[in-house]
Amino acid sequence: METRDLIQVIITLVTLAALIGATVLGGMTWLVTLLWVLWVIGVVVSAAVARARRRLE
Numbered sequence: 001m002e003t004r005d006l007i008q009v010i011i012t013l014v015t016l017a018a019l020i021g022a023t024v025l026g027g028m029t030w031l032v033t034l035l036w037v038l039w040v041i042g043v044v045v046s047a048a049v050a051r052a053r054r055r056l057e
Contacts (some may be wrong), residue, residue, distance in 0.1 A: 008046060015039060 019039055022032050 005050065008050075012043060012046070 016039070019035055023036070026032060
């Protein structure tokens with residue numbers, strides 16, 4: 001695993017932990033829901049970009 005991929009995984013996991021904490025502490029407000037949706041979109045796009053990058057190499 002490249003350093004770039006490792007950093008991306010760490011950032012994703014830290015963000016996931018923060019979202020879980022926000023959900024537990026504050027409930028599912030509209031802002032937390034929006035952040036969850038953006039996180040899921042980011043993960044999907046990130047996976048697609050990583051797959052495309054591997055195909056080009």
